[in-house]
Amino acid sequence: MNERGIAALVVLFLTGFTVWHQMTFMGLAWYEDVQWERTQQVMRGESGTPWQYRLLTESTVTVVVRVFEALGVSRPVAVAFVLVRLVQNAAAFTLALLFYTRLGIPLAHAMLGIGLLAWGMCHALYDGDLTFNTYTDMSLFLIAGTLILARRFRWLLLLMCFAPFNRETSGCIPFMLLFSQLRWEDGRPKIDREVLLIFLATLALWVSIIGGLRLVYGVRPYIVPTAGVAPILPLLAFNLTWWRTWVFLFATLGILPLLALANWRAWPQTLQRYFLAVAPVWFPIHFMLAHAPETRLFLVPHVLLFIPGALLGLGYWSAPTASRR
Amino acid sequence: MKPPVLNRIAVPAIFAALALALALLAAFNQVKAQGLSWQETHYYPALEAAIGGEPGEGGLSAAMAVGLKRTLEWVGAPRPAGLAMVALRVAQNLALLLFCYGYYRRLGLRPYPILLGWMALAWAMTHTTWQATLAFDSYTECLLAVAAVWALSAGQSRWCVPLAVLAALNKSTGWILPLTIFAAALGGPVGLPAERKRLATPIAAAIIYLAVLIMVREYTAWHHFVPRPQGWEQLSENLRTPHTWGQLAGTFGVLPFLAVLGWTRTPQLVHYTAAATLPLWFAWHFTHSDAAATHVFLLPLVVCVLPAALFAMQAPQAEERTP
Numbered sequence: 267m268n269e270r271g272i273a274a275l276v277v278l279f280l281t282g283f284t285v286w287h288q289m290t291f292m293g294l295a296w297y298e299d300v301q302w303e304r305t306q307q308v309m310r311g312e313s314g315t316p317w318q319y320r321l322l323t324e325s326t327v328t329v330v331v332r333v334f335e336a337l338g339v340s341r342p343v344a345v346a347f348v349l350v351r352l353v354q355n356a357a358a359f360t361l362a363l364l365f366y367t368r369l370g371i372p373l374a375h376a377m378l379g380i381g382l383l384a385w386g387m388c389h390a391l392y393d394g395d396l397t398f399n400t401y402t403d404m405s406l407f408l409i410a411g412t413l414i415l416a417r418r419f420r421w422l423l424l425l426m427c428f429a430p431f432n433r434e435t436s437g438c439i440p441f442m443l444l445f446s447q448l449r450w451e452d453g454r455p456k457i458d459r460e461v462l463l464i465f466l467a468t469l470a471l472w473v474s475i476i477g478g479l480r481l482v483y484g485v486r487p488y489i490v491p492t493a494g495v496a497p498i499l500p501l502l503a504f505n506l507t508w509w510r511t512w513v514f515l516f517a518t519l520g521i522l523p524l525l526a527l528a529n530w531r532a533w534p535q536t537l538q539r540y541f542l543a544v545a546p547v548w549f550p551i552h553f554m555l556a557h558a559p560e561t562r563l564f565l566v567p568h569v570l571l572f573i574p575g576a577l578l579g580l581g582y583w584s585a586p587t588a589s590r591r
Numbered sequence: 592m593k594p595p596v597l598n599r600i601a602v603p604a605i606f607a608a609l610a611l612a613l614a615l616l617a618a619f620n621q622v623k624a625q626g627l628s629w630q631e632t633h634y635y636p637a638l639e640a641a642i643g644g645e646p647g648e649g650g651l652s653a654a655m656a657v658g659l660k661r662t663l664e665w666v667g668a669p670r671p672a673g674l675a676m677v678a679l680r681v682a683q684n685l686a687l688l689l690f691c692y693g694y695y696r697r698l699g700l701r702p703y704p705i706l707l708g709w710m711a712l713a714w715a716m717t718h719t720t721w722q723a724t725l726a727f728d729s730y731t732e733c734l735l736a737v738a739a740v741w742a743l744s745a746g747q748s749r750w751c752v753p754l755a756v757l758a759a760l761n762k763s764t765g766w767i768l769p770l771t772i773f774a775a776a777l778g779g780p781v782g783l784p785a786e787r788k789r790l791a792t793p794i795a796a797a798i799i800y801l802a803v804l805i806m807v808r809e810y811t812a813w814h815h816f817v818p819r820p821q822g823w824e825q826l827s828e829n830l831r832t833p834h835t836w837g838q839l840a841g842t843f844g845v846l847p848f849l850a851v852l853g854w855t856r857t858p859q860l861v862h863y864t865a866a867a868t869l870p871l872w873f874a875w876h877f878t879h880s881d882a883a884a885t886h887v888f889l890l891p892l893v894v895c896v897l898p899a900a901l902f903a904m905q906a907p908q909a910e911e912r913t914p
Binding site: 269276279281282284287290348374378380381382384385386388517522524525576579580584 | 616
C-alpha cells in the first residue's frame with residue numbers, strides 16, 4: 267500500500283477512534299437528553315449568548331435528526347449525533363492533511379500531525395457536550411487556510427457566507443487573508459487591489475451576519491457554564507487562576523506550542539502571518555469571554571498553527587546548521 | 592567545535608523540564624482515572640500483601656512502593672500511601688521518557704523527532720488507565736526492557752544480567768526480558784564481535800532469570816506463577832469487548848501506521864525484537880488478561896513501534912548512528 271492509501275486508513279482510523287472516545291465520554295443517553303434539548307433551544311430562539319447566534323451546525327444537526335425521525339430510525343438523535351460527528355472529524359483530519367501538505371510538510375509527517383491532534387482532542391472534552399460548532403470551526407479555518415495558500419481568494423467570499431453563522435471566531439478569516447498578502451515595499455505596506463476588495467467584502471459579510479443575528483434574536487443573557495462569573499475581567503481572573511485551565515490546556519495542546527514557536531524561523535511566511543492574524547486575538551478573547559478549561563476552544567489554533575509549526579521542525583532541525591534560516 | 596556553555600546547560604535543562612511536564616501530565620491522568628482514594632484502598636493493600644509473600648502484584652515494584660510509603664510515614668508526611676504512589680508513578684513515567692531518549696538516540700534518531708515521540712508516548716500513557724490500578728509492575732517491566740535494548744544498542748551487554756535479575760523479581764511476565772535480550776542481541780551489536788560470543792550474554796541472562804525466578808517462586812507461591820488457564824474464553828471476551836479496541840486505539844494511535852512507513856529505515860535490532868516479542872506478547876495478554884488495560888502494551892510500544900514510527904519522521908541522511 268502506498269503512502270496515500272495509508273493516509274486514508276489513518277483518517278478512517280482516527281475518525282472512528284475519536285468519535286468513539288467522544289461518545290463514551292458522557293454517554294449517548296446524556297447527549298440525547300441534555301445536548302438535544304440545548305440544540306432545540308437554539309432552534310426555538312430561546313438560548314443565550316453566544317449559543318443562540320451559532321445556527322449553522324445546530325440547524326444541520328436538527329435537519330439530520332428530522333430526516334432520521336422521518337425514516338423511522340430508532341434513536342434518531344443518537345444516530346444523527348454520531349453521524350454528524352463522524353463527518354466532522356473525518357473532514358477535520360482530511361482537511362488538516364491537505365493544509366499541511368500544501369504548507370510543504372511531507373505526508374508521513376502530516377499523518378503524525380493528525381495523530382497528535384486526535385490525542386489532543388481526547389483531552390478537550392471537559393464541560394463541552396459535543397459542541398458541534400467548534401468542530402465545524404476547525405474545518406472552516408483549515409479550508410480558509412488552504413484557499414489562501416492556493417491563492418483561491420474569491421472562494422473566501424462563499425466561505426464567509428456560511429462561517430459567521432457557525433461561530434463569531436470566523437472574523438479572523440478576513441484578517442488571515444489580509445495579513446498573509448501584505449508586503450512591504452520601500453518601507454510601506456502594499457496589497458493587491460483584488461485582495462483588498464475581497465478582504466473588505468468578507469469583513470462586511472462577517473459584520474452584517476453577526477450584527478443581523480443579534481438584531482433578529484436580540485441581546486441574550488450570557489452563558490458561561492460552570493464558571494458562573496461575568497465576562498471580561500472576572501472571567502479572565504477566573505480562567506487564569508483556576509488550575510484546571512492550565513492542566514487541561516497542557517493535556518490538549520501538549521508541548522506542541524512550545525516546539526512550534528521554537529521553529530518559528532522554519533515556518534513559511536504565510537503560516538507566520540496566520541499566526542499573527544489569529545493567536546493574539548484568539549487567546550485573550552477566549553480567556554475573557556469563555557470558560558478556558560473547555561479546551562476544545564483552542565483546537566483551531568492548535569490544528570491551524572501549533573501542529574504544523576511543530577511538524578516543520580522535523581525538517582528544520584535535521585538540516586545542517588548552516589542551511590537553517 | 593564545542594557548543595557554547597549556555598547551550599550545554601540550557602538544552603539539557605529544557606529537555607528535562609519537558610520530560611518532567613509530560614511525566615506529570617501522564618501521571619495526572621493515570622491517578623485521576625480511578626481516583627487516588629481508590630488506589631489507596633484497593634491497590635496499596637495488594638502491594639503490602641505482595642511483599643509479605645502472598646500472591647499479588649509484582650514483588651520488586653511493590654517493595655519500591657511500600658518502602659517509599661514507609662519512608663514518608665517515618666518523616667510524618669500526610670497521606671503517605673497516596674503520596675508514595677503518586678511519586679513513584681511520576682518517577683516511573685519520567686524514567687521511561689528518559690530511557691526512551693537514550694535508546695532512540697542510540698538507534699540513530701535525532702533529538703527533535705524524539706521530542707515528538709515523547710509527546711506521543713505521554714498521550715499514549717494517558718490512555719492506559721482502563722479499570723486499572725497504577726500497575727507499577729508493568730511500568731517497571733517496561734523500564735527494564737527499554738534499559739536492556741538501550742544497553743545492547745550501546746554495546747553494553749553486561750547490563751543485561753542484572754536487568755534479568757530485576758525482571759525475575761518484578762512480574763510473572765518477566766520472561767519477556769530474556770526473550771527481548773536474545774532478539775536484540777541477534778539483531779544488533781552487543782560489544783562482542785564473534786558470533787558464538789554474541790549469544791553468551793543472552794544465555795547468561797536467561798539462566799540467571801530462571802534461577803532467580805525459581806528461588807522467588809519457592810519463597811512465594813508457584814500457583815500464582817502459573818496463570819489460570821483462561822485461554823479461549825479470555826481471548827473471546829477481549830476480542831468482543833469494544834473497550835479493548837478503543838483503549839488499544841487510544842494507546843497506540845497512529846503509531847503502528849507510521850511504523851509501517853518507517854520500517855525499512857528502522858535498525859535490524861528493532862526488527863528482530865519486534866519479530867520475537869510482538870506476536871507472543873499480544874497473544875499472551877489477549878489470552879491471559881483484560882486487554883483493555885493497555886498498560887501492558889506499553890512495552891512493545893516503546894521498544895518497537897514508537898522508534899519505527901519516528902524513523903518515518905526522519906530524513907535518511909539525518910540518521911546518525913545505526914547499530
